[in-house]
Amino acid sequence: MKNNRLFFTAALLLLLTGSCKEKPKDQITEDIHPATLQETFKNDFYIGAAINVNQIKETDSLMAGLLKKEFNSITAENMMKSMHIHPAKDSFNFEIPDKFVELGQKNNMYIVGHTLVWHSQLSPWIEKIKDSTEMHHAIQSHINTIVGRYKGKINSWDVVNEALNEDGTLRNSVFLERLGENYLTTAFKLTAEADPDAELYYNDYNMCQPAKRDGAVKLVKKLQENGAKINGVGIQGHWNLNSPSLEEIEKSILAYSQLGVDVAITELDITVLPSPWDLQGADVNQNFEGNPKMNPYPDKLPDSIQDKLAKRYQDIFALFLKHKDKIKRVTFWGVNDAQSWKNDWPIKGRTDFPLLFDRNLKPKEAYKAIISLKEKNKEDSRQ
Numbered sequence: 001m002k003n004n005r006l007f008f009t010a011a012l013l014l015l016l017t018g019s020c021k022e023k024p025k026d027q028i029t030e031d032i033h034p035a036t037l038q039e040t041f042k043n044d045f046y047i048g049a050a051i052n053v054n055q056i057k058e059t060d061s062l063m064a065g066l067l068k069k070e071f072n073s074i075t076a077e078n079m080m081k082s083m084h085i086h087p088a089k090d091s092f093n094f095e096i097p098d099k100f101v102e103l104g105q106k107n108n109m110y111i112v113g114h115t116l117v118w119h120s121q122l123s124p125w126i127e128k129i130k131d132s133t134e135m136h137h138a139i140q141s142h143i144n145t146i147v148g149r150y151k152g153k154i155n156s157w158d159v160v161n162e163a164l165n166e167d168g169t170l171r172n173s174v175f176l177e178r179l180g181e182n183y184l185t186t187a188f189k190l191t192a193e194a195d196p197d198a199e200l201y202y203n204d205y206n207m208c209q210p211a212k213r214d215g216a217v218k219l220v221k222k223l224q225e226n227g228a229k230i231n232g233v234g235i236q237g238h239w240n241l242n243s244p245s246l247e248e249i250e251k252s253i254l255a256y257s258q259l260g261v262d263v264a265i266t267e268l269d270i271t272v273l274p275s276p277w278d279l280q281g282a283d284v285n286q287n288f289e290g291n292p293k294m295n296p297y298p299d300k301l302p303d304s305i306q307d308k309l310a311k312r313y314q315d316i317f318a319l320f321l322k323h324k325d326k327i328k329r330v331t332f333w334g335v336n337d338a339q340s341w342k343n344d345w346p347i348k349g350r351t352d353f354p355l356l357f358d359r360n361l362k363p364k365e366a367y368k369a370i371i372s373l374k375e376k377n378k379e380d381s382r383q
């Protein structure tokens with residue numbers, strides 16, 4: 001009895017002194033949201049984030065803490081694209097990519113290499129190649145050197161990125177021009193040879209639009225017929241509040257998984273801003289910068305839109321959970337709103353709110369909405 005009283009007094013004292021002390025910075029996020037994304041979805045799919053140079057270098061301790069607490073997968077947002085990693089024929093920049101891989105390994109994360117063959121952010125020396133043999137050698141040396149260096153360390157590669165037009169035909173890139181449509185098979189085969197255990201993906205945007213979806217299905221089938229290994233299709237997921245419809249997203253998940261490959265949502269973000277393409281007669285080349293109508297929430301997102309965003313994320317994640325057997329990973333294109341490329345595209349200098357964490361790294365309603373999906377499941381199974 002006496003012992004019990006002593007124990008309770010000691011516990012009370014500990015509690016009081018503990019709560020009066022100022023909390024270390026990295027404990028702040030824990031108190032705000034005890035259930036993390038990676039923990040919540042650990043039996044469903046990986047939860048990833050694209051990260052930039054500062055995040056790779058862990059320059060901000062709060063950001064670094066949040067990243068490793070919430071996410072169990074990372075993708076390099078820009079630093080493994082050819083213009084950065086392979087700027088000249090005989091020169092590679094491995095400093096930041098090495099750090100990126102070390103960060104992932106240190107935190108036991110599923111590491112995604114983005115991206116090997118892409119017409120954009122392409123090294124100028126590759127762009128200039130006129131001869132098909134030279135182009136073959138360029139792709140070969142690019143893939144062998146990079147994939148070889150990270151063999152057994154990078155779990156998954158976006159082997160080819162954005163090879164399709166909106167109508168589902170192949171985009172007219174320097175790769176298609178020099179090597180013909182076989183460049184896709186070549187890229188996948190070279191990657192598989194350089195690291196037989198890595199998972200290989202085809203990755204693109206607008207993958208839920210019917211014509212492009214048909215094109216992507218054809219593309220994957222062609223790779224399979226040609227004997228190339230392909231493990232998955234990446235649906236980028238740069239979406240908005242209304243489009244694509246849940247129905248089209250579902251059709252796409254089903255269409256890709258029926259090919260016998262995994263599906264990953266590789267670059268998820270949901271813009272809340274008006275699009276110049278929605279304006280009647282709008283010409284995207286017109287200058288919309290500085291037009292207040294196109295940047296309606298420069299200071300704060302109104303609660304009504306915050307709620308719409310939360311509902312949209314919740315609906316989308318409910319669908320992902322329904323198809324968790326087909327979905328390997330859901331990666332957000334950035335950690336928080338301040339980092340998002342959507343602040344500068346398609347109009348520069350706007351304030352967008354497309355991710356789950358706000359500019360102060362606080363979880364938004366959308367974060368709570370998707371976590372609550374699993375809490376609801378738990379309650380349902382208890383009843």
Ligand code: G3I
Binds near residue numbers: 078120161236341
């Ligand atoms: O680093 C320079 C900086 O020095 C300079 O002052 C500044 C001026 O604008 O530009 C900075 O570079 C920008 C870079 O992002 C880093 O922030 C480039 O201009 C800008 O074009 C580049 O945008 C990237 C974009 O790919 C390029 O295509 C975005 O960050 C990146 O999020 C985005 O990611 C792509 C995926 O790889 C493929 N799918 C679509 C997705 C969104 O476009």
